[in-house]
Amino acid sequence: MSRSQLVPGVEIVSVPGRGLAVRTAEGEFLSVRTGDTDEDALLSRLSGTTAGEPDDELGRIVRAFENAGYLAGRPRSPRWPADRRDIRLLGDPVLTEPLAALLRALGAEPTTAAPDGTADDLSADEPAAVVWCLDGPVPDGLWGAADRLPERGIAWLRCHREGWQAYVEPLAAVAGDVTSAHVRARRLAATPAHRELAAYWSGPRTSGVPVHLTAPAAGLLAALLADDLRRWATGAPDTGELPARRRLRCVDLRTLTVAEHPVLPVPDVAQMPRKAG
Numbered sequence: 001m002s003r004s005q006l007v008p009g010v011e012i013v014s015v016p017g018r019g020l021a022v023r024t025a026e027g028e029f030l031s032v033r034t035g036d037t038d039e040d041a042l043l044s045r046l047s048g049t050t051a052g053e054p055d056d057e058l059g060r061i062v063r064a065f066e067n068a069g070y071l072a073g074r075p076r077s078p079r080w081p082a083d084r085r086d087i088r089l090l091g092d093p094v095l096t097e098p099l100a101a102l103l104r105a106l107g108a109e110p111t112t113a114a115p116d117g118t119a120d121d122l123s124a125d126e127p128a129a130v131v132w133c134l135d136g137p138v139p140d141g142l143w144g145a146a147d148r149l150p151e152r153g154i155a156w157l158r159c160h161r162e163g164w165q166a167y168v169e170p171l172a173a174v175a176g177d178v179t180s181a182h183v184r185a186r187r188l189a190a191t192p193a194h195r196e197l198a199a200y201w202s203g204p205r206t207s208g209v210p211v212h213l214t215a216p217a218a219g220l221l222a223a224l225l226a227d228d229l230r231r232w233a234t235g236a237p238d239t240g241e242l243p244a245r246r247r248l249r250c251v252d253l254r255t256l257t258v259a260e261h262p263v264l265p266v267p268d269v270a271q272m273p274r275k276a277g
Contacts, residue, residue: 004045004046004048004062004065004066004071005046005047005048005071005072006046006047006065006070006071006072007025007069007070007071007072008025008072009024009025010022010023010024010025010070011023012032012043012046013029014039018031019031019032019033019034019039020032020034020039020042020043022070024070032061034061035057036057037057037058037061038058041058042058042061042062045058045062046062046065046071078234078235078236079107079234080106080107080108080230080233080234081233081234083128084108084128084129084155084232084233085107085108085109085128085233086109086111086127086128086129087103087108087109087110087111087127087128087129087130087131087229088110088111088113088127088129088130088131089110089111089112089113089130089131089132089133090112090113090130090131090132090133091131091132091133091134091135092133092134092135092136093112094135094213094218095133095134095135095159095213095218095221095222096112096131096133097112098215098218098219098222099131099133099221099222099225099226100112101222102222102223102226103226103229106226106230108229108233111127126152126153126154127154128154128155128233129154129155129156129157129171129229129232129233130146130149130154130155130156130157131157131158131225131229132146132157132158132159133158133159133160133221133225134158134159134160134161135160135161135213136160136161136162137160137161137162137200137201137203137205138160138180138184138201139201139203140201140202143158143179143180143181144181146158146180147172147179147180147181149172150172150173150174150175150176150177150179151175153174155171155172155173155229155232156171156172156173156179157169157171157172157225157228157229158180159221159224159225161211161213161253162200163211164211164252164253164254165250165251165252165253166217166221166250166251166253167183167248167249167250167251168221168224168225168228168248168249168251169183169248169263170228170244170245170246170247170248170263171228171229171232171244171245172245173232173245176265177245177265178245178246178263178264178265179265181266182263182264182265182266183248183263184201185266186248186263186264186266211253213253214253216256217251217253217256220251220256220258221251224249224251224258228244231244232244240260241260242260242262246262246263246264247260247261247262247263248260248261248262248263249261
């Protein structure tokens with residue numbers, strides 16, 4: 001048996017008078033029945049410091065950890081594929097700058113367009129993905145052209161702020177994924193204040209002291225976007241309860257708490273049939 005290590009987020013603790021317990025990646029504690037197995041040998045094995053073939057009883061327990069999904073294979077970090085490194089960033093620098101820094105650290109090659117750039121600026125080239133970040137509401141029609149990017153094989157991700165709430169929309173990678181128009185339609189359908197919300201989006205809006213994104217808030221939004229892009233680029237599996245491409249996240253910028261909501265594409269409306277005769 002090769003060297004075995006616990007996957008990230010899984011840990012073992014020795015509980016006085018009760019033996020060993022596993023803390024899972026979800027934060028739950030499970031008791032470990034070691035029988036006559038030497039606990040130090042087990043801990044040495046699961047920490048990755050011991051290699052070689054274990055005895056039968058130790059091997060049985062290690063296999064139980066493996067079957068439960070608590071053991072890692074060969075440690076590896078999926079590299080950002082070369083054909084998906086070209087990421088185009090549009091929008092407000094307060095968000096695009098920290099996002100660009102995170103993407104470079106992960107292996108991507110982001111380029112930032114002018115703050116007043118539009119999706120039409122992409123007609124001459126074909127980046128792997130486009131991310132549009134707005135420090136404010138989305139004006140009517142601004143993202144209409146960008147919603148068609150997945151039809152050209154370009155991944156499309158976006159976020160925007162409405163007062164103290166920011167919205168991170170799901171990444172759209174292929175035709176039929178959730179677009180910004182779908183999100184707007186779903187949000188209008190989900191609130192009794194749909195007229196007020198539509199008026200808020202259309203403007204004008206009267207406000208007093210403006211909301212300023214703090215560095216931690218901007219960093220959180222950038223981290224959420226960067227993680228979505230990394231998972232799309234490397235094919236890493238989803239980890240939350242909702243699929244990443246069917247998940248709308250609302251971030252409270254005062255408390256930095258994140259709420260997730262399911263969101264589905266909106267089917268095209270069929271034309272009314274013509275009356276006979």
